[in-house]
Amino acid sequence: MLAYLRLVLICLVLFLALTENAEPANIVLGLLIGVLVALVVRPAPDLLSIRRLPLVLFNLARYTLWLAVDIIRNGIRVARIVLDPKLPIRPGILAIQSEMKSELGIALNAHAITVTPGEQVVEIGEDGVLYTHCLDVVASAESAEAAQRTRRRLMEGIFR
Amino acid sequence: MEATLDPVLQVIALLAIVVGSFFSLIGVLGFVRLPDVYTRLHAAGKVSVFGAALLALAAVAVGSLGLGKALVLIALLVIAGPAVSHALASAAYRTGVPMTNAMRDDLARRRGRSLPFAQPSDPSSDLPV
Structure with a gap:
Protein backbone atom coordinates (compact mmCIF):
# COMPACT_ATOMS: atom_id res chain seq x y z
CA MET A 1 0.00 0.00 0.00
CA ARG A 42 2.32 -2.59 -9.54
CA PRO A 43 5.35 -1.31 -7.59
CA ALA A 44 7.34 -3.80 -5.53
CA PRO A 45 7.02 -3.09 -1.80
CA ASP A 46 9.97 -1.93 0.26
CA LEU A 47 12.26 -0.70 -2.48
CA LEU A 48 13.61 1.85 -0.03
CA SER A 49 12.55 2.88 3.43
CA ILE A 50 11.55 6.43 4.38
CA ARG A 51 14.27 6.62 7.01
CA ARG A 52 17.05 6.07 4.49
CA LEU A 53 15.52 8.50 1.97
CA PRO A 54 17.74 11.56 2.72
CA LEU A 55 20.91 9.46 2.44
CA VAL A 56 19.68 7.82 -0.76
CA LEU A 57 18.79 11.19 -2.28
CA PHE A 58 22.23 12.54 -1.37
CA ASN A 59 23.94 9.52 -2.90
CA LEU A 60 21.73 9.81 -5.98
CA ALA A 61 22.73 13.46 -6.41
CA ARG A 62 26.41 12.56 -6.03
CA TYR A 63 26.02 9.75 -8.56
CA THR A 64 24.22 12.06 -11.03
CA LEU A 65 26.98 14.66 -10.72
CA TRP A 66 29.70 12.06 -11.32
CA LEU A 67 27.76 10.74 -14.31
CA ALA A 68 27.41 14.27 -15.75
CA VAL A 69 31.17 14.84 -15.51
CA ASP A 70 31.80 11.44 -17.11
CA ILE A 71 29.37 12.21 -19.95
CA ILE A 72 31.02 15.55 -20.70
CA ARG A 73 34.53 14.08 -20.60
CA ASN A 74 33.64 11.21 -22.91
CA GLY A 75 31.52 13.48 -25.11
CA ILE A 76 34.61 15.56 -25.83
CA ARG A 77 36.59 12.39 -26.54
CA VAL A 78 33.98 11.16 -29.04
CA ALA A 79 33.73 14.63 -30.62
CA ARG A 80 37.47 14.57 -31.17
CA ILE A 81 37.28 11.12 -32.80
CA VAL A 82 34.44 12.17 -35.10
CA LEU A 83 36.13 15.44 -36.13
CA ASP A 84 39.49 13.78 -36.79
CA PRO A 85 40.01 13.49 -40.57
CA LYS A 86 41.53 10.01 -40.11
CA LEU A 87 38.55 8.81 -37.99
CA PRO A 88 40.70 6.87 -35.46
CA ILE A 89 38.12 4.35 -34.19
CA ARG A 90 39.05 0.95 -32.81
CA PRO A 91 35.61 -0.63 -32.29
CA GLY A 92 35.01 -3.84 -30.37
CA ILE A 93 32.97 -5.52 -27.67
CA LEU A 94 34.35 -5.62 -24.15
CA ALA A 95 33.07 -7.71 -21.23
CA ILE A 96 32.63 -5.66 -18.04
CA GLN A 97 31.86 -7.45 -14.78
CA SER A 98 28.94 -5.66 -13.12
CA GLU A 99 28.92 -7.35 -9.67
CA MET A 100 25.70 -5.60 -8.71
CA LYS A 101 23.38 -7.88 -6.76
CA SER A 102 19.88 -6.80 -7.75
CA GLU A 103 18.39 -6.69 -11.23
CA LEU A 104 17.68 -2.98 -10.75
CA GLY A 105 21.35 -2.46 -9.88
CA ILE A 106 22.51 -4.22 -13.04
CA ALA A 107 20.02 -2.23 -15.09
CA LEU A 108 21.25 1.07 -13.60
CA ASN A 109 24.83 -0.07 -14.19
CA ALA A 110 24.06 -0.80 -17.85
CA HIS A 111 22.33 2.56 -18.15
CA ALA A 112 25.32 4.38 -16.68
CA ILE A 113 27.65 2.74 -19.19
CA THR A 114 25.32 3.27 -22.14
CA VAL A 115 24.62 6.93 -21.37
CA THR A 116 28.35 7.66 -21.63
CA PRO A 117 29.29 8.53 -25.21
CA GLY A 118 31.64 5.98 -26.76
CA GLU A 119 30.45 2.99 -24.74
CA GLN A 120 27.21 1.09 -25.02
CA VAL A 121 25.91 -2.16 -23.59
CA VAL A 122 24.89 -4.60 -26.32
CA GLU A 123 24.03 -7.64 -24.24
CA ILE A 124 23.72 -8.61 -20.56
CA GLY A 125 24.82 -12.12 -19.58
CA GLU A 126 22.94 -14.16 -16.96
CA ASP A 127 25.87 -13.70 -14.57
CA GLY A 128 25.61 -9.90 -14.79
CA VAL A 129 28.41 -9.44 -17.30
CA LEU A 130 27.82 -6.35 -19.42
CA TYR A 131 28.98 -6.83 -23.01
CA THR A 132 29.86 -3.30 -24.00
CA HIS A 133 30.52 -2.01 -27.49
CA CYS A 134 33.21 0.67 -27.42
CA LEU A 135 34.24 3.17 -30.06
CA ASP A 136 37.82 2.85 -28.87
CA VAL A 137 38.07 -0.59 -27.29
CA VAL A 138 41.77 -0.28 -26.47
CA ALA A 139 41.38 2.93 -24.48
CA SER A 140 38.15 1.69 -22.87
CA ALA A 141 39.74 -1.60 -21.82
CA GLU A 142 42.39 0.35 -19.93
CA SER A 143 40.00 2.64 -18.08
CA ALA A 144 36.98 0.33 -17.76
CA GLU A 145 37.99 -1.37 -14.52
CA ALA A 146 38.67 1.81 -12.55
CA ALA A 147 35.53 3.48 -13.92
CA GLN A 148 33.45 0.44 -13.05
CA ARG A 149 34.81 0.44 -9.49
CA THR A 150 33.80 4.08 -9.02
CA ARG A 151 30.39 3.42 -10.54
CA ARG A 152 29.79 0.45 -8.27
CA ARG A 153 30.83 2.34 -5.15
CA LEU A 154 28.47 5.21 -5.98
CA MET A 155 25.59 2.89 -6.87
CA GLU A 156 25.94 0.78 -3.76
CA GLY A 157 25.34 3.99 -1.82
CA ILE A 158 21.96 4.17 -3.50
CA PHE A 159 20.85 0.58 -3.06
CA ARG A 160 22.30 -0.40 0.29
CA MET B 1 12.09 42.44 -24.43
CA GLU B 2 15.76 41.79 -25.10
CA ALA B 3 16.90 44.67 -22.90
CA THR B 4 15.07 43.36 -19.83
CA LEU B 5 16.96 40.07 -19.84
CA ASP B 6 19.60 39.50 -17.21
CA PRO B 7 23.03 39.58 -18.92
CA VAL B 8 24.21 36.62 -16.84
CA LEU B 9 21.29 34.57 -18.10
CA GLN B 10 22.05 35.67 -21.64
CA VAL B 11 25.66 34.54 -21.37
CA ILE B 12 24.56 31.18 -19.93
CA ALA B 13 22.02 30.78 -22.74
CA LEU B 14 24.56 31.73 -25.37
CA LEU B 15 27.09 29.21 -24.06
CA ALA B 16 24.45 26.48 -23.80
CA ILE B 17 23.24 27.15 -27.36
CA VAL B 18 26.74 27.15 -28.82
CA VAL B 19 27.87 24.00 -26.99
CA GLY B 20 24.51 22.24 -27.49
CA SER B 21 24.47 22.98 -31.22
CA PHE B 22 28.08 21.86 -31.48
CA PHE B 23 27.29 18.47 -29.94
CA SER B 24 24.13 18.05 -32.04
CA LEU B 25 26.28 18.75 -35.10
CA ILE B 26 28.86 16.20 -33.91
CA GLY B 27 26.04 13.66 -33.55
CA VAL B 28 24.92 14.15 -37.16
CA LEU B 29 28.49 14.26 -38.47
CA GLY B 30 29.32 11.05 -36.62
CA PHE B 31 26.22 9.38 -37.97
CA VAL B 32 27.37 10.14 -41.51
CA ARG B 33 31.07 9.37 -41.07
CA LEU B 34 31.16 6.28 -38.85
CA PRO B 35 31.16 2.92 -40.62
CA ASP B 36 28.53 0.60 -39.09
CA VAL B 37 25.35 0.36 -37.02
CA TYR B 38 27.07 0.06 -33.66
CA THR B 39 29.44 2.98 -34.02
CA ARG B 40 26.71 5.15 -35.55
CA LEU B 41 24.48 4.52 -32.54
CA HIS B 42 27.20 6.06 -30.36
CA ALA B 43 26.98 9.31 -32.29
CA ALA B 44 23.25 9.43 -32.92
CA GLY B 45 21.95 8.05 -29.65
CA LYS B 46 23.97 9.84 -27.03
CA VAL B 47 26.01 12.79 -28.17
CA SER B 48 22.75 14.19 -29.56
CA VAL B 49 20.94 13.70 -26.24
CA PHE B 50 23.67 15.76 -24.61
CA GLY B 51 23.12 18.49 -27.21
CA ALA B 52 19.35 18.47 -26.76
CA ALA B 53 19.70 18.74 -22.96
CA LEU B 54 21.90 21.83 -23.29
CA LEU B 55 19.47 23.42 -25.76
CA ALA B 56 16.64 22.82 -23.26
CA LEU B 57 18.71 24.60 -20.59
CA ALA B 58 19.18 27.54 -22.95
CA ALA B 59 15.42 27.67 -23.46
CA VAL B 60 15.00 27.90 -19.67
CA ALA B 61 17.50 30.76 -19.38
CA VAL B 62 16.01 33.04 -22.04
CA GLY B 63 12.81 31.40 -23.26
CA SER B 64 9.49 30.65 -21.62
CA LEU B 65 10.28 27.03 -20.69
CA GLY B 66 9.92 26.44 -16.94
CA LEU B 67 12.86 24.96 -15.04
CA GLY B 68 10.85 22.08 -13.55
CA LYS B 69 9.47 21.13 -16.94
CA ALA B 70 12.93 21.28 -18.51
CA LEU B 71 14.45 19.09 -15.79
CA VAL B 72 11.71 16.48 -16.23
CA LEU B 73 12.21 16.53 -20.00
CA ILE B 74 15.99 16.20 -19.67
CA ALA B 75 15.58 13.33 -17.18
CA LEU B 76 13.24 11.52 -19.58
CA LEU B 77 15.67 12.06 -22.46
CA VAL B 78 18.60 10.78 -20.43
CA ILE B 79 16.65 7.70 -19.27
CA ALA B 80 15.04 6.83 -22.61
CA GLY B 81 17.96 7.60 -24.94
CA PRO B 82 20.33 4.86 -23.74
CA ALA B 83 17.46 2.35 -23.54
CA VAL B 84 16.66 2.97 -27.20
CA SER B 85 20.24 2.73 -28.41
CA HIS B 86 20.79 -0.43 -26.33
CA ALA B 87 17.68 -2.02 -27.86
CA LEU B 88 18.85 -1.16 -31.38
CA ALA B 89 22.39 -2.42 -30.78
CA SER B 90 21.16 -5.63 -29.17
CA ALA B 91 18.73 -6.29 -32.01
CA ALA B 92 21.47 -5.63 -34.56
CA TYR B 93 23.85 -8.04 -32.82
CA ARG B 94 21.25 -10.79 -32.53
CA THR B 95 20.35 -10.58 -36.19
CA GLY B 96 24.04 -10.74 -37.05
CA VAL B 97 24.71 -7.29 -38.47
CA PRO B 98 28.49 -7.26 -38.99
CA MET B 99 30.86 -4.96 -37.15
CA THR B 100 33.29 -3.18 -39.40
CA ASN B 101 36.94 -3.65 -38.41
CA ALA B 102 36.14 -5.16 -35.01
CA MET B 103 39.29 -5.55 -32.93
CA ARG B 104 37.87 -7.64 -30.17
CA ASP B 105 34.57 -9.38 -29.41
CA ASP B 106 34.20 -10.82 -25.92
CA LEU B 107 30.55 -11.64 -26.55
CA ALA B 108 31.33 -13.88 -29.53
CA ARG B 109 34.00 -15.66 -27.47
CA ARG B 110 31.54 -16.40 -24.71
CA ARG B 111 29.10 -17.83 -27.20
CA GLY B 112 31.79 -20.23 -28.38
CA ARG B 113 32.21 -18.91 -31.85
CA SER B 114 35.16 -17.18 -33.37
CA LEU B 115 34.59 -13.73 -34.79
CA PRO B 116 31.25 -14.34 -36.49
CA PHE B 117 31.42 -11.36 -38.70
CA ALA B 118 32.84 -10.95 -42.12
CA GLN B 119 35.88 -8.74 -41.83
CA PRO B 120 35.85 -6.42 -44.84
CA SER B 121 39.38 -5.23 -44.28
CA ASP B 122 42.17 -6.81 -42.31
CA PRO B 123 41.87 -5.95 -38.59
CA SER B 124 45.20 -5.20 -36.98
CA SER B 125 46.21 -8.54 -35.57
CA ASP B 126 48.47 -7.48 -32.72
CA LEU B 127 45.49 -7.38 -30.37
CA PRO B 128 43.86 -10.30 -28.59
CA VAL B 129 40.65 -11.29 -30.28
Whole structure:
Protein backbone atom coordinates (compact mmCIF):
# COMPACT_ATOMS: atom_id res chain seq x y z
CA MET A 1 0.00 0.00 0.00
CA LEU A 2 2.80 2.38 0.96
CA ALA A 3 4.60 1.58 -2.27
CA TYR A 4 1.48 2.47 -4.24
CA LEU A 5 1.07 5.74 -2.34
CA ARG A 6 4.69 6.65 -2.98
CA LEU A 7 4.38 5.99 -6.70
CA VAL A 8 1.18 8.05 -6.91
CA LEU A 9 2.95 10.95 -5.18
CA ILE A 10 5.97 10.76 -7.50
CA CYS A 11 3.65 10.72 -10.53
CA LEU A 12 1.73 13.71 -9.14
CA VAL A 13 4.91 15.76 -8.65
CA LEU A 14 6.13 14.85 -12.16
CA PHE A 15 2.75 15.75 -13.64
CA LEU A 16 2.63 19.10 -11.85
CA ALA A 17 6.20 19.90 -12.94
CA LEU A 18 5.30 19.10 -16.54
CA THR A 19 2.01 21.02 -16.65
CA GLU A 20 3.17 23.91 -14.38
CA ASN A 21 -0.38 24.38 -13.15
CA ALA A 22 -1.35 23.92 -9.49
CA GLU A 23 -5.12 24.43 -9.79
CA PRO A 24 -7.23 21.93 -7.81
CA ALA A 25 -8.67 20.43 -10.99
CA ASN A 26 -5.18 19.79 -12.32
CA ILE A 27 -4.06 18.20 -9.03
CA VAL A 28 -7.05 15.86 -9.17
CA LEU A 29 -6.18 14.96 -12.75
CA GLY A 30 -2.57 14.29 -11.70
CA LEU A 31 -3.76 12.06 -8.84
CA LEU A 32 -5.99 10.10 -11.21
CA ILE A 33 -3.12 9.59 -13.65
CA GLY A 34 -0.88 8.55 -10.75
CA VAL A 35 -3.41 5.94 -9.57
CA LEU A 36 -3.73 4.65 -13.15
CA VAL A 37 0.06 4.35 -13.47
CA ALA A 38 0.34 2.63 -10.08
CA LEU A 39 -2.32 0.10 -11.07
CA VAL A 40 -0.47 -0.71 -14.28
CA VAL A 41 3.06 -0.75 -12.84
CA ARG A 42 2.32 -2.59 -9.54
CA PRO A 43 5.35 -1.31 -7.59
CA ALA A 44 7.34 -3.80 -5.53
CA PRO A 45 7.02 -3.09 -1.80
CA ASP A 46 9.97 -1.93 0.26
CA LEU A 47 12.26 -0.70 -2.48
CA LEU A 48 13.61 1.85 -0.03
CA SER A 49 12.55 2.88 3.43
CA ILE A 50 11.55 6.43 4.38
CA ARG A 51 14.27 6.62 7.01
CA ARG A 52 17.05 6.07 4.49
CA LEU A 53 15.52 8.50 1.97
CA PRO A 54 17.74 11.56 2.72
CA LEU A 55 20.91 9.46 2.44
CA VAL A 56 19.68 7.82 -0.76
CA LEU A 57 18.79 11.19 -2.28
CA PHE A 58 22.23 12.54 -1.37
CA ASN A 59 23.94 9.52 -2.90
CA LEU A 60 21.73 9.81 -5.98
CA ALA A 61 22.73 13.46 -6.41
CA ARG A 62 26.41 12.56 -6.03
CA TYR A 63 26.02 9.75 -8.56
CA THR A 64 24.22 12.06 -11.03
CA LEU A 65 26.98 14.66 -10.72
CA TRP A 66 29.70 12.06 -11.32
CA LEU A 67 27.76 10.74 -14.31
CA ALA A 68 27.41 14.27 -15.75
CA VAL A 69 31.17 14.84 -15.51
CA ASP A 70 31.80 11.44 -17.11
CA ILE A 71 29.37 12.21 -19.95
CA ILE A 72 31.02 15.55 -20.70
CA ARG A 73 34.53 14.08 -20.60
CA ASN A 74 33.64 11.21 -22.91
CA GLY A 75 31.52 13.48 -25.11
CA ILE A 76 34.61 15.56 -25.83
CA ARG A 77 36.59 12.39 -26.54
CA VAL A 78 33.98 11.16 -29.04
CA ALA A 79 33.73 14.63 -30.62
CA ARG A 80 37.47 14.57 -31.17
CA ILE A 81 37.28 11.12 -32.80
CA VAL A 82 34.44 12.17 -35.10
CA LEU A 83 36.13 15.44 -36.13
CA ASP A 84 39.49 13.78 -36.79
CA PRO A 85 40.01 13.49 -40.57
CA LYS A 86 41.53 10.01 -40.11
CA LEU A 87 38.55 8.81 -37.99
CA PRO A 88 40.70 6.87 -35.46
CA ILE A 89 38.12 4.35 -34.19
CA ARG A 90 39.05 0.95 -32.81
CA PRO A 91 35.61 -0.63 -32.29
CA GLY A 92 35.01 -3.84 -30.37
CA ILE A 93 32.97 -5.52 -27.67
CA LEU A 94 34.35 -5.62 -24.15
CA ALA A 95 33.07 -7.71 -21.23
CA ILE A 96 32.63 -5.66 -18.04
CA GLN A 97 31.86 -7.45 -14.78
CA SER A 98 28.94 -5.66 -13.12
CA GLU A 99 28.92 -7.35 -9.67
CA MET A 100 25.70 -5.60 -8.71
CA LYS A 101 23.38 -7.88 -6.76
CA SER A 102 19.88 -6.80 -7.75
CA GLU A 103 18.39 -6.69 -11.23
CA LEU A 104 17.68 -2.98 -10.75
CA GLY A 105 21.35 -2.46 -9.88
CA ILE A 106 22.51 -4.22 -13.04
CA ALA A 107 20.02 -2.23 -15.09
CA LEU A 108 21.25 1.07 -13.60
CA ASN A 109 24.83 -0.07 -14.19
CA ALA A 110 24.06 -0.80 -17.85
CA HIS A 111 22.33 2.56 -18.15
CA ALA A 112 25.32 4.38 -16.68
CA ILE A 113 27.65 2.74 -19.19
CA THR A 114 25.32 3.27 -22.14
CA VAL A 115 24.62 6.93 -21.37
CA THR A 116 28.35 7.66 -21.63
CA PRO A 117 29.29 8.53 -25.21
CA GLY A 118 31.64 5.98 -26.76
CA GLU A 119 30.45 2.99 -24.74
CA GLN A 120 27.21 1.09 -25.02
CA VAL A 121 25.91 -2.16 -23.59
CA VAL A 122 24.89 -4.60 -26.32
CA GLU A 123 24.03 -7.64 -24.24
CA ILE A 124 23.72 -8.61 -20.56
CA GLY A 125 24.82 -12.12 -19.58
CA GLU A 126 22.94 -14.16 -16.96
CA ASP A 127 25.87 -13.70 -14.57
CA GLY A 128 25.61 -9.90 -14.79
CA VAL A 129 28.41 -9.44 -17.30
CA LEU A 130 27.82 -6.35 -19.42
CA TYR A 131 28.98 -6.83 -23.01
CA THR A 132 29.86 -3.30 -24.00
CA HIS A 133 30.52 -2.01 -27.49
CA CYS A 134 33.21 0.67 -27.42
CA LEU A 135 34.24 3.17 -30.06
CA ASP A 136 37.82 2.85 -28.87
CA VAL A 137 38.07 -0.59 -27.29
CA VAL A 138 41.77 -0.28 -26.47
CA ALA A 139 41.38 2.93 -24.48
CA SER A 140 38.15 1.69 -22.87
CA ALA A 141 39.74 -1.60 -21.82
CA GLU A 142 42.39 0.35 -19.93
CA SER A 143 40.00 2.64 -18.08
CA ALA A 144 36.98 0.33 -17.76
CA GLU A 145 37.99 -1.37 -14.52
CA ALA A 146 38.67 1.81 -12.55
CA ALA A 147 35.53 3.48 -13.92
CA GLN A 148 33.45 0.44 -13.05
CA ARG A 149 34.81 0.44 -9.49
CA THR A 150 33.80 4.08 -9.02
CA ARG A 151 30.39 3.42 -10.54
CA ARG A 152 29.79 0.45 -8.27
CA ARG A 153 30.83 2.34 -5.15
CA LEU A 154 28.47 5.21 -5.98
CA MET A 155 25.59 2.89 -6.87
CA GLU A 156 25.94 0.78 -3.76
CA GLY A 157 25.34 3.99 -1.82
CA ILE A 158 21.96 4.17 -3.50
CA PHE A 159 20.85 0.58 -3.06
CA ARG A 160 22.30 -0.40 0.29
CA MET B 1 12.09 42.44 -24.43
CA GLU B 2 15.76 41.79 -25.10
CA ALA B 3 16.90 44.67 -22.90
CA THR B 4 15.07 43.36 -19.83
CA LEU B 5 16.96 40.07 -19.84
CA ASP B 6 19.60 39.50 -17.21
CA PRO B 7 23.03 39.58 -18.92
CA VAL B 8 24.21 36.62 -16.84
CA LEU B 9 21.29 34.57 -18.10
CA GLN B 10 22.05 35.67 -21.64
CA VAL B 11 25.66 34.54 -21.37
CA ILE B 12 24.56 31.18 -19.93
CA ALA B 13 22.02 30.78 -22.74
CA LEU B 14 24.56 31.73 -25.37
CA LEU B 15 27.09 29.21 -24.06
CA ALA B 16 24.45 26.48 -23.80
CA ILE B 17 23.24 27.15 -27.36
CA VAL B 18 26.74 27.15 -28.82
CA VAL B 19 27.87 24.00 -26.99
CA GLY B 20 24.51 22.24 -27.49
CA SER B 21 24.47 22.98 -31.22
CA PHE B 22 28.08 21.86 -31.48
CA PHE B 23 27.29 18.47 -29.94
CA SER B 24 24.13 18.05 -32.04
CA LEU B 25 26.28 18.75 -35.10
CA ILE B 26 28.86 16.20 -33.91
CA GLY B 27 26.04 13.66 -33.55
CA VAL B 28 24.92 14.15 -37.16
CA LEU B 29 28.49 14.26 -38.47
CA GLY B 30 29.32 11.05 -36.62
CA PHE B 31 26.22 9.38 -37.97
CA VAL B 32 27.37 10.14 -41.51
CA ARG B 33 31.07 9.37 -41.07
CA LEU B 34 31.16 6.28 -38.85
CA PRO B 35 31.16 2.92 -40.62
CA ASP B 36 28.53 0.60 -39.09
CA VAL B 37 25.35 0.36 -37.02
CA TYR B 38 27.07 0.06 -33.66
CA THR B 39 29.44 2.98 -34.02
CA ARG B 40 26.71 5.15 -35.55
CA LEU B 41 24.48 4.52 -32.54
CA HIS B 42 27.20 6.06 -30.36
CA ALA B 43 26.98 9.31 -32.29
CA ALA B 44 23.25 9.43 -32.92
CA GLY B 45 21.95 8.05 -29.65
CA LYS B 46 23.97 9.84 -27.03
CA VAL B 47 26.01 12.79 -28.17
CA SER B 48 22.75 14.19 -29.56
CA VAL B 49 20.94 13.70 -26.24
CA PHE B 50 23.67 15.76 -24.61
CA GLY B 51 23.12 18.49 -27.21
CA ALA B 52 19.35 18.47 -26.76
CA ALA B 53 19.70 18.74 -22.96
CA LEU B 54 21.90 21.83 -23.29
CA LEU B 55 19.47 23.42 -25.76
CA ALA B 56 16.64 22.82 -23.26
CA LEU B 57 18.71 24.60 -20.59
CA ALA B 58 19.18 27.54 -22.95
CA ALA B 59 15.42 27.67 -23.46
CA VAL B 60 15.00 27.90 -19.67
CA ALA B 61 17.50 30.76 -19.38
CA VAL B 62 16.01 33.04 -22.04
CA GLY B 63 12.81 31.40 -23.26
CA SER B 64 9.49 30.65 -21.62
CA LEU B 65 10.28 27.03 -20.69
CA GLY B 66 9.92 26.44 -16.94
CA LEU B 67 12.86 24.96 -15.04
CA GLY B 68 10.85 22.08 -13.55
CA LYS B 69 9.47 21.13 -16.94
CA ALA B 70 12.93 21.28 -18.51
CA LEU B 71 14.45 19.09 -15.79
CA VAL B 72 11.71 16.48 -16.23
CA LEU B 73 12.21 16.53 -20.00
CA ILE B 74 15.99 16.20 -19.67
CA ALA B 75 15.58 13.33 -17.18
CA LEU B 76 13.24 11.52 -19.58
CA LEU B 77 15.67 12.06 -22.46
CA VAL B 78 18.60 10.78 -20.43
CA ILE B 79 16.65 7.70 -19.27
CA ALA B 80 15.04 6.83 -22.61
CA GLY B 81 17.96 7.60 -24.94
CA PRO B 82 20.33 4.86 -23.74
CA ALA B 83 17.46 2.35 -23.54
CA VAL B 84 16.66 2.97 -27.20
CA SER B 85 20.24 2.73 -28.41
CA HIS B 86 20.79 -0.43 -26.33
CA ALA B 87 17.68 -2.02 -27.86
CA LEU B 88 18.85 -1.16 -31.38
CA ALA B 89 22.39 -2.42 -30.78
CA SER B 90 21.16 -5.63 -29.17
CA ALA B 91 18.73 -6.29 -32.01
CA ALA B 92 21.47 -5.63 -34.56
CA TYR B 93 23.85 -8.04 -32.82
CA ARG B 94 21.25 -10.79 -32.53
CA THR B 95 20.35 -10.58 -36.19
CA GLY B 96 24.04 -10.74 -37.05
CA VAL B 97 24.71 -7.29 -38.47
CA PRO B 98 28.49 -7.26 -38.99
CA MET B 99 30.86 -4.96 -37.15
CA THR B 100 33.29 -3.18 -39.40
CA ASN B 101 36.94 -3.65 -38.41
CA ALA B 102 36.14 -5.16 -35.01
CA MET B 103 39.29 -5.55 -32.93
CA ARG B 104 37.87 -7.64 -30.17
CA ASP B 105 34.57 -9.38 -29.41
CA ASP B 106 34.20 -10.82 -25.92
CA LEU B 107 30.55 -11.64 -26.55
CA ALA B 108 31.33 -13.88 -29.53
CA ARG B 109 34.00 -15.66 -27.47
CA ARG B 110 31.54 -16.40 -24.71
CA ARG B 111 29.10 -17.83 -27.20
CA GLY B 112 31.79 -20.23 -28.38
CA ARG B 113 32.21 -18.91 -31.85
CA SER B 114 35.16 -17.18 -33.37
CA LEU B 115 34.59 -13.73 -34.79
CA PRO B 116 31.25 -14.34 -36.49
CA PHE B 117 31.42 -11.36 -38.70
CA ALA B 118 32.84 -10.95 -42.12
CA GLN B 119 35.88 -8.74 -41.83
CA PRO B 120 35.85 -6.42 -44.84
CA SER B 121 39.38 -5.23 -44.28
CA ASP B 122 42.17 -6.81 -42.31
CA PRO B 123 41.87 -5.95 -38.59
CA SER B 124 45.20 -5.20 -36.98
CA SER B 125 46.21 -8.54 -35.57
CA ASP B 126 48.47 -7.48 -32.72
CA LEU B 127 45.49 -7.38 -30.37
CA PRO B 128 43.86 -10.30 -28.59
CA VAL B 129 40.65 -11.29 -30.28
